[in-house]
Amino acid sequence: MYLTKYLIKSELDEDHFLMINTLSGAIDRFHKHALSDLELIKQGRNPTNKNFLNKLTERGYVFESKNEEDEKFNKLRKTILDLEDKERPNITICPTFSCNMGCGYCYEGEITSIFKKSLINPSLIIRSIKKIEEYLKDQGKYCEKPDLTLIGGEPLLPIVKNDVLEIFKKCASMGYKFSIITNGYFLDLFIPDFVKNKKSLKYIQITIDGPKQIHDKRRPLKNLNSTFDKISENTELALKAGLPIKLRTNVDLTNIAFLSELGKYIKSKNWNKYSNFKAYLSPLEDCTVLGIDNVVREDKLIETWLNEKTDMNNENLSVFDDSQLFSTTDMLESTLLEKKQKVLPRFRYCGAVKGKMFVLGADGLLYLCVRGIGMPEVSVGRFYPDFQIFNDKIHQWTQRDIGNINCDSCSTVSTMQGGGCALEAIKNTGDLNSCSCDNTEETIMNYVNLRKKLFIDKFEESSSSKI
Incomplete structure (x- = not known):
């Protein structure tokens, strides 16, 4: 037994x-x-x-016996990994590392200021997309046409406008769907062309980190001038044009108390009434280990967030989807809140280790991890001057799941964290196969204490010993 x-x-x-x-x-x-x-x-x-x-x-x-448990683990692992292998691939295009803004917590660090060179060329990018599709087919990981994502630096800078729009229009005509990750400052320059190809847009993500006085401290221009009003105006223009907008707010303990004020602003603009609008919260992270200030553990952030929701007791916070704050604890939270989409055990941390995500960097290198762009040591190939994929490097990433890495210190809860961030593991230890699940068990125990009343209420409601 x-x-x-x-x-x-x-x-x-x-x-x-x-x-x-x-x-x-x-x-x-x-x-x-x-x-x-x-x-x-x-x-x-x-x-x-x-x-x-x-x-x-x-x-x-x-x-x-333990062998029986191992058999169940391996069977479930295979089932979930097979399901993930059927997910749609993604190819991310980074036209430039340059950025007009100076966000203090940017995971790309100084590269957005010192790396001005861009290798973007519409024909080169489209050829590279086709080469990646061929590779995915050869590896048995091509189930349907990849989605495309534009990121930076800032992908909507005026200096790359013509090339970005050429890529967007040509790929849209070929049936690709785009997501665009932008700071929103120059979005107005692109709106007319995006509207013409609206059906090819999954969403445009824009970040506003709080009401004006908070946002401008966290996300100013490089010359420290304000960005809030311009980004707000462009968000409104895009919504009125019918473009799908995801408004992201990066959350830490310095701005969480101001989310109610931001929610009030969103409501005053009636953005939340647009069917093409969604606002969501995302925890501030330091996955590239730059020593970013104000990064806090998930349980501490959740505790503050839940207290804010209780103390404020107003509807302003209801405009935000908070599910991404519950990264490690999402399996428990989805069960407690009876969400239709149940969260499965996590054998891999993110798309970067699934082998179905490729990033075309502005340096001509290929990456699997979006946050690794600009770090040649974590690249897995190149698309300039010639196209080459290094299978051994890709294999190092794609074999990274909790069945293959050492998660002994957190084995009790390894299925809730998937081994942690691969890039963080490399930056911290130099070993892709090291675990980066620090404090996971403590985080979950603290979450259980925070949600204890809800657990009790659920058991009482169901008159059952299980949820």
């Missing part, structure tokens, strides 16, 4: 404890009388309560 290692246990109230199976996703409540039986099972002995044992077996907490 073997008790799963994928187990989180926490006190729920004075009479009950909570058990979470991080492999199966099961969440259960048991009376504290069962703790002694749980200890017996942990020792490999039979419990006194057979019903308790049957329940644990049914919910995937108990196996005949």
